[in-house]
Amino acid sequence: MNGELVGTWTVERGTHVFRYEAAWKKSSRCRSLSLSLPLTGAKEIKGDLVRNYFDNLLPDSEKIRQRLGRRFKTPTAEVFDLLEAIGRDCVGAVQLLPPGESPEDWKRVECEHLSEQDIVDLLQAVPSELTPEGMEDDDLFRISMAGAQEKTALTRWQGAWCRPHGATPSTHIFKLPLGLIGGSRRVDASDSVQNEWLCAKILEALGLPMASTSMETFGEQTVLIVERFDREWQDDGTWIARLPQEDFCQALGFAPSQKYEAEGGPGMAKCLQLLQGSRDKDDPAFFLLTQLTFFLLAATDGHAKNFSIYLEQGDHYRMTPLHDVLSMWPYFGDAPSQFKRHRAGLAMTLRSKNPHKYFHTIEARHWRQLALKNGGPAVWEAMQALVEGVDDALHEVQTQLPPNFPERTWTAISTGMKSEANRFMSEAEGLPPA
Structure with missing residues (x-):
């Protein structure tokens, strides 16, 4: 982490093993690599907890993993082999290097300016097994980013x-844009860049911390550019620090294949339990308000890997800004190439007295019960205030829409949000005081 050796990761007879360095334990910047791999305790940590932590640093998509393996000619597409090739710039502060090698000149910036054509070539190469001419075996491609979407970093x-x-x-x-999604249904999500940008602006307007995003076009390719909240300029811009962080799957010890609650992963209760230990006492309420906003946005991908925490000295932690929010409103309909709204729901089931997953079955009373159970009347009041602010937030965001913003994307999301907000407020009026 930022030039200091934290520990050693090995695979011994098929078992993943992590050992902390003695010097790291004495460092002024000491902290656990993960809440699931605590510094205190055994001299070494073995097994699935270790494998799961590192597995979560890789792209979720098996297709992308296989392609990375072919590009870098790794012996296998297993976690260790892939990260040995591309683990020099991971999410958070982790850098994975061979034994005996240390990052050189980490307190200065060493960069090469790219022309627009360079970036066009780079973006064209992202979903392929090739790298642009003149960029073979370059540091640029030895970057590991979790998630299911095609992406690169600069x-x-x-x-x-x-x-x-x-x-x-x-x-x-x-x-890059998602393109066709939904397997055999082949739903057109070619507007995913604009969709995700719009969702980010709406979340910001509603007062929720969000990763800073922008859209930019290189050649004919429009991309979403997300400013990394796990990076921070230091000493008047002379070098860039990596900020330790991890997603909820890593913190709780789950494999990336379990990122969805329906696949055995964390639900709201498990996440709220984690956040009870946050240094920021408002984090549990922030998490619940985010779930409510996902409901309004018809955002179905709020799984455990899309929530993260900063890891601070002494193993204190707090939530990071939100990221990777995509609304399904533009893709609902009755056509074969659309998703059925009545089958869409939250990634984490809302549990009040009973479980409620699908959007059309969730009512204001369920949110009220959830709020009163997890924070009390103040959280319920915050939920109502957020929903009441939807119209103003959408009006604010509409003034920021760039020219030629896709009408379908704006209309579907804004109309859908207003409809759900109105339903919520109508239902809330008939509820007893908290």
């Missing part, structure tokens, strides 16, 4: 987009 430096070299970290993630 560094913003001296007013230009740059290719980071050596120990210099990336500062921004470039996300």
Whole structure:
């Protein structure tokens, strides 16, 4: 982490093993690599907890993993082999290097300015097994980012987009459009960049901390650019620190294949239990308000890997800003190439007296019961205030829409949100005082 050796990860007879360095335990910046891999306790940590932590650093998509394996000619597409090849710039502060090797010049910026054509070539190469001419085996591609979407990362430096070299970290993630989603249903999500940008602006307008996003076009390719909240400029912009963080799957010891509650992963109760230990006492309420906003946005992908915490000295922690929010409103309908709304729901089931997963079955009284159980009347009042602010938030965001913003995306999301907000407020009026 930021030039200091934290520990050693090995695979011994098929078992994943992690050992903390003695010097790290004495460091002024000491903290656990993960809440699931605590510093105190055994000399070494073995088994699935170790494997799961590192597995969560890789892209979720098996297709992307296989392609990375072919690109870097790894012996297998297993976690250790892939991260040995691409683990030099991971999410959070982790850098994975061979034994005996340390990051050089990590307290300075080493970057190469890219032309627009360079970036066009780079983006075209992201979903392929090839790298642009002249960029073979470059640091640029030895970057590991979790998630299911095609993406790459660059560094913003001296007013230009740059290719980071050596120990210099990336500062921004470039996300490409999803294209067709939904398996055999083949739903057109080619507007996913605009959709995710719009969701981010709506969340910001509603007062929820959100990763800073922008849209930019290179050649004919529009991408979503997300400023990394796990990076921070230091000493008047002379170097970039990596901020330790992990997603909820890592913190709770789950494999990435369990990111959804329906697949055995964490639900709201497990996440709220984690956040009871947060240094920020408002984090549990923030989490619940986020779930309510997902309901209004018809955002179905709020799984455990899309929530993260900063890891601070002494194993204190707090939630990071939100990221990766996509509304399904533009993709609902009765056509074969659309999703059925009555079958869509939250990634984490809302449990009041009974479980409620599907959007159309969730009512204001269920949110009230959830709020009163997890924070009391103040959380319920915050929920009502958030919903009452939807119209103003949408009006604010509408003034920020760039020219040629897709009408379908704006109309579907804004109309859908208003409809659900009105339903919520109508139902809430008939409820007894908290």
